[in-house]
Amino acid sequence: MSKQPAIRHTYYVVPTVRATEDWQTKKVTVTGMLGIAPDDHTIIEYPVHIWEFGYWNKGNVRKVAAQVKRRLLAECREIGYEAKDFTKPVEVSLFWER
Numbered sequence: 001m002s003k004q005p006a007i008r009h010t011y012y013v014v015p016t017v018r019a020t021e022d023w024q025t026k027k028v029t030v031t032g033m034l035g036i037a038p039d040d041h042t043i044i045e046y047p048v049h050i051w052e053f054g055y056w057n058k059g060n061v062r063k064v065a066a067q068v069k070r071r072l073l074a075e076c077r078e079i080g081y082e083a084k085d086f087t088k089p090v091e092v093s094l095f096w097e098r
Contacts, residue, residue: 004079005047012037013081016091017069019061029053030064032072048075065092
C-alpha cells in the first residue's frame, strides 16, 4: 500500500512506467512511479512506487508493463489521484524503444 501524501499537490502530477534491462545479467525491471510536486522549485516526491523484475522477452515485457500500469493507476486512485488530475498522460518507456 502506498503512503498518502500529507498535502494534495496539483502543479506536477506525472505517472511513469519504465522498463530497464541490466546489460550484464539481462534481468529486466519494470517500475511504475507517481511523481508529485507543489511547484517547479520543490523536489519531486514519489508516494507510489511499484516494480516487477524477471527475465522476459519483449512480448512479456509489454504484458508486465501493462500490469504495472494497471497497479500504478489503482494505487493512485487509492491515494486520491485520478487520471483527470495528471498534468501529463502516463509515460511508458521501454528500454529497446529509447
